[in-house]
Amino acid sequence: MVIKEYCMNIPKNVIEFAKKKCLKSNMRHKLSTISYLGERIIGSGFNRMMYPCKKKQYKGIIAYSQHAESSCIYNTPRHLLKGCSVLIYRRNGLMSKPCDTCFDLLIKCGVKQISWYGRDRSITTIFI
Ligand SMILES: [Zn+2]
Numbered sequence: 001m002v003i004k005e006y007c008m009n010i011p012k013n014v015i016e017f018a019k020k021k022c023l024k025s026n027m028r029h030k031l032s033t034i035s036y037l038g039e040r041i042i043g044s045g046f047n048r049m050m051y052p053c054k055k056k057q058y059k060g061i062i063a064y065s066q067h068a069e070s071s072c073i074y075n076t077p078r079h080l081l082k083g084c085s086v087l088i089y090r091r092n093g094l095m096s097k098p099c100d101t102c103f104d105l106l107i108k109c110g111v112k113q114i115s116w117y118g119r120d121r122s123i124t125t126i127f128i
Helices: 012-022 054-059 069-072 100-108
Strands: 004-005 031-037 040-046 049-050 064-066 085-090 113-117 122-125
Touching: 012 085, 012 100, 012 122, 031 069, 040 069, 069 085, 069 100
Parallel strands: 085 113
Antiparallel strands: 004 122, 031 040, 031 085, 049 064, 113 122
């Protein structure tokens, strides 16, 4: 697998959508992930706290966070996932590099282009 790093422009509508979407998160660090083809948005997701077992949520025992990337994968039609591009956005354009688990997940799903914001707020894009 060849990974190339580039700085490149992401379609404006994708960035605007990501900015709105991340506000839906119920977590302190609000992230969203948008999957797109060209300028067409095909799926999106945001990170959130999940409470699969409602009875125990008050004790804080059974709860976990779903990352924006996996949420986006669930919300993108499978046949479009392979070969699509993905932007990971964090509120105010803060650092949004995907964790190793999400990174592997995106690659396994056949995503061809992954972009995120660096500490200096520039966008890094890799092509897989
Ligand atoms: Zn992650």
